[in-house]
Amino acid sequence: MTAQSEPTANAAALSDLRALLGDAHVLIGADTDRFARDWTGKWRADPMAVVRPADTGQVSQVVKLAARHDLSVVPVGGNTGLVGGTANTGALMVSLERMTAIRDVRPQAGLAVVEAGAILSDIHTAVERHDMIFPLTFGARGSARVGGFLSTNAGGSNVVRHGPTRGLVLGLEVVLADGRVLDLMSELRKDNSGLDLRDLFIGAEGTLGIITAAVLRLTPKPRYHATAFVAVRDLPASLVLLRRLQTASDGAVEAFEYMPRNYMRELAKYRPDLRQPFDIHDHAVMIDMGGLSRPLDDVMETVLEQSVEAGEVLDAMIAQNEAQRAFIWEMREAAAEITFTRLPIVDNDVALPLDGVGPFIDRMRAHLKKIDEGADDLIVAHLGDGNVHLTVYPTRDDPAHLDAIREMIEGVTVDLGGSISAEHGIGLSKLRTMTRRKDPVALDVMRAIKQAMDPNNRMNPGKVIPDA
């Protein structure tokens, strides 16, 4: 297709799309901004259009139509991703925002059947009415949609107890690159009927198809919580504390979040309304435990007392009521707004062995000093999973410098047995990292699968797999 013929081709495609979906559901120009520009200001693209199909049948028709007009197709959910996973100029974006039905909640079977446009917090509300929870949660839950958090295999704060998204999904429905609908809507805990296709789409960031519906696994809603904010001596002490809590509660720890000095300092600066319970220490964690069978405050108190006596815990606040619990969570969930206060940034989302977090931070800072002495950093971590969100604020904004910092951080991560992406995914921002750090055989297998399932490279091209 030549540059000249593009407008004509687009006009024909738009006309077909309008005939299929109605004018109101084919957005162009400024109307696409809320899908094509992200809230951090880091990612922007100019899609050819954003369409809003009403159901799986229409998604299928849209994908077939895109094939006829040789358009790339990029699904978009709540647009809360952090890696440029949907940024694609010229592509047809498919928003699932009209497909929000929570079709069924079956507490006895422990599952919910949802459409891919349903918002995470709406699912939380719907299932809690049945005394159940869908345990996945993170700051953007009020905007993030099913298709997005499945396509990125989202993590969040409860992974230490319930695992990442992949383990919370029983079934999927997917529109493939050729427009066919793949029905994997199993409602079962055990299902060994052939190759595991489900997990291939989870985390594929839309490169293999568009997720249109899912069966989510629910668990009973905890009756009791114990929530605390705790200053600890150092990172090893925090891991001793975590083990003590897990042993004393049979694994009831739902969140174990690291909030070190630089995080608490930025929190004090940007959110003075959140009056911190004690002076800022070098190391702090927030802890949430949940259970069905017994109150957990006693367990929390007993363990914290042991840890104070052992010199591992320096100060602690245990929530005495729901408001204090919400306050502790708010201190943690302010992370997103605190992080993106300045640009440029090099934001990282690495996973490490639990005991590798401390060495990672020390080594990273030593290297950073050499590359950019004035650079600042901000750290917050899902410590129970070894997942560190590290943001570096360099002193200058040139691409080579930013990439040098990124490459240094990758090196430290991989040397410690870590992964260069824990939960945010690859998108555009980590393509070079994938080339540098992922097993080349693994990259070849990914390319072969992509080629087999999307031979025209139509689905979210240029993402996740370098040189696909």
Next chain:
Amino acid sequence: MTAQSEPTANAAALSDLRALLGDAHVLIGADTDRFARDWTGKWRADPMAVVRPADTGQVSQVVKLAARHDLSVVPVGGNTGLVGGTANTGALMVSLERMTAIRDVRPQAGLAVVEAGAILSDIHTAVERHDMIFPLTFGARGSARVGGFLSTNAGGSNVVRHGPTRGLVLGLEVVLADGRVLDLMSELRKDNSGLDLRDLFIGAEGTLGIITAAVLRLTPKPRYHATAFVAVRDLPASLVLLRRLQTASDGAVEAFEYMPRNYMRELAKYRPDLRQPFDIHDHAVMIDMGGLSRPLDDVMETVLEQSVEAGEVLDAMIAQNEAQRAFIWEMREAAAEITFTRLPIVDNDVALPLDGVGPFIDRMRAHLKKIDEGADDLIVAHLGDGNVHLTVYPTRDDPAHLDAIREMIEGVTVDLGGSISAEHGIGLSKLRTMTRRKDPVALDVMRAIKQAMDPNNRMNPGKVIPDA
């Protein structure tokens, strides 16, 4: 290749294999029996040879050599499968039995690094020394090897608590169809670095490559157990009991196994040494709970008393010591020897929604009466997962009749939202079932992936995916 040239071609391949591995590790003729014939007597094949490589490098060399000689390659573990997953006349079987190293056990990180030939019960022993468990367990644990239980995504008795094998694996090493080694040996809980290849190999039954090593997820060893054998009024009453136990213990139920009248009757017949604690009732379950933080006998007793008062539990024996606990488990684990006492059989391994197990049994028996009035059945179920092992003993042994029974059972299963394979896999025995019951689009995607990863259809051909 013509029939005439086969011996010559085989001779050349055997000569190359002997040069590579040494004569002692290239088995032919009767020496292959223990790999090529299974203990049930149901599956037999005549492989061209069985080779026993010493390490991943040799596995890779063997696969490359097989390509040069145009041989099919079938990995074999402990030969404990039930679906003919390794039966393949003329193929080169690759036994991993020399690759048994448990390379590393790291209790603080909660993981073990193992070679694919390690035996499940050896892993249990090795990690228990560190006060950890690898929670996967089933009757054949003394023979089953890592490569086999990963390639079948094995289930077993503890899935209700810990999930199937897929959720217990952090990393994998795989030799691909072209002999290259794929390194996915992640030791992390969170790792979103590209398409999820790991889960594609788990459950693929060797059709995409040979698993040579794995990183397994461990959990702390329970300090307390409560184990009981309980007669229940009916299946719905047993589900009420399960929910009560889970709520009272925060999900400490590790096994919840259904053993109905016909199972207990066969047990009395074949294992009179196991003196049953009370008269045979229509419905019974064995329950095992495990915990770290508190003894669970009180929880078990309290809940059983409630259920007796509600008329749901008719009789119960709670193990008072380790010997009684072992006795209760033995009653359950005798299932394999009881099941295969007679031939012909139609053995099924279906998964159903929890509340579908009762209707499944009733409907299946009504249909069976019409097809084969004199047929008998035997049922034992992982009830906590909705996984029913149903064995039908038909009155006559002709293939069309056996397939009619199988097709009827599939129909009842699928009508109730179930899966035609819960944990045993597909192998050869359920290929026709796959064709009849699996979403045709899903079958096409499986074929496309198989073609992309094994274009010469060399790896365990003719299994899992019909007409691949």
